[in-house]
Amino acid sequence: MSARVSRRAVLAGVAPLLALAAASTPRPTGTELQDAQYGPPRRSDTKVTTPGHSGAGMEAEPWPGETQAVSGARSLVLGHRADAALLRDLAHRADTAGARVSAVLQAPVRPLVLVPASSAEAARLAGVTGVEGLAAMADGGRVVVVPEAFGRLTAVGRDVVLAHELTHVAAGTGGLPPWLYEGFADYVAYRDAGLAVPVAAAELAAEVRAGRTPGHLPGAADFAPGSSRLAAVYQEAWLACRFVAEWRGERTLVRLYRDARTRGADRALAAAGLPAARLTAGWRAYVREKLA
Numbered sequence: 001m002s003a004r005v006s007r008r009a010v011l012a013g014v015a016p017l018l019a020l021a022a023a024s025t026p027r028p029t030g031t032e033l034q035d036a037q038y039g040p041p042r043r044s045d046t047k048v049t050t051p052g053h054s055g056a057g058m059e060a061e062p063w064p065g066e067t068q069a070v071s072g073a074r075s076l077v078l079g080h081r082a083d084a085a086l087l088r089d090l091a092h093r094a095d096t097a098g099a100r101v102s103a104v105l106q107a108p109v110r111p112l113v114l115v116p117a118s119s120a121e122a123a124r125l126a127g128v129t130g131v132e133g134l135a136a137m138a139d140g141g142r143v144v145v146v147p148e149a150f151g152r153l154t155a156v157g158r159d160v161v162l163a164h165e166l167t168h169v170a171a172g173t174g175g176l177p178p179w180l181y182e183g184f185a186d187y188v189a190y191r192d193a194g195l196a197v198p199v200a201a202a203e204l205a206a207e208v209r210a211g212r213t214p215g216h217l218p219g220a221a222d223f224a225p226g227s228s229r230l231a232a233v234y235q236e237a238w239l240a241c242r243f244v245a246e247w248r249g250e251r252t253l254v255r256l257y258r259d260a261r262t263r264g265a266d267r268a269l270a271a272a273g274l275p276a277a278r279l280t281a282g283w284r285a286y287v288r289e290k291l292a
Helices: 084-105 119-126 155-171 178-191 202-209 230-248 250-263 265-271 276-291
Strands: 067-071 076-080 112-115 136-139 142-145
Touching: 067 084, 076 084, 084 112, 084 155, 084 178, 084 250, 119 136, 119 142, 136 155, 142 155, 155 178, 178 230, 178 250, 202 230, 202 276, 230 250, 230 276, 250 265, 265 276
Parallel strands: 076 112, 112 142
Antiparallel strands: 067 076, 136 142
8 A cells, every 4th residue: 555544544454464474375365465464555754765765865764873774776674673684685675676666667766665673663653553464564755564474474475565565655646546556556566476367366256256246446445444355356456457557558557547646547547548437347357357
């Protein structure tokens, strides 16, 4: 998710961290990579930025006198009483995630990742009341990691979560419907993850095979925390963006996203020759094709 807590704060209790733990399965499914692992996007008044890393100039150390710093090729990871191996791993993965986001957006992406000492500290840093069930949060121009949960993710899970959050940081979400900003972030995150569509959209696939094809693009209410269909809803949004990219090309999807931020989604869709009814009809057929 992206920086928008004023619109919707998805915090705890969305879904459990299931088989993202490395010991359980090497290939996460949709439930394991839904918003229970992403996080509440929000804007922070206490940002830490460095030259070239999501901001202009260092404002302050997040943990004065105790900040650990690990630089990647294009990323900066700042930690507090964090495991050195985790920081190095994050720097490498943030480089990879940043490159994936940059390849889609055709713009430089310099990740800034903060690793607090605990989940409680992560909540304080992001200014939220709780981070239960979360592995990372897009917080303004940075990604805040929840160390306990992030440490239990598989390699694929870590890469997907970081790319999803960095997409929100780099592309923004203001003025967009949830299906577009969450679907776009998952489009980028899954684009080079090597997961087959039925694997990444396992929950939605089960519904489609049972004869329940979605009838409309998910609305804001469908993304409500605690929904029993939340994994499937994210998968619906992802496949809507994936459909646009396959039908009209990735550049069209990116232009649509940027245009929607300034003109609104309905006007942007119409300008792209994808009015809502046409998009919905094509997307529903695409979902059946990929998952039935």
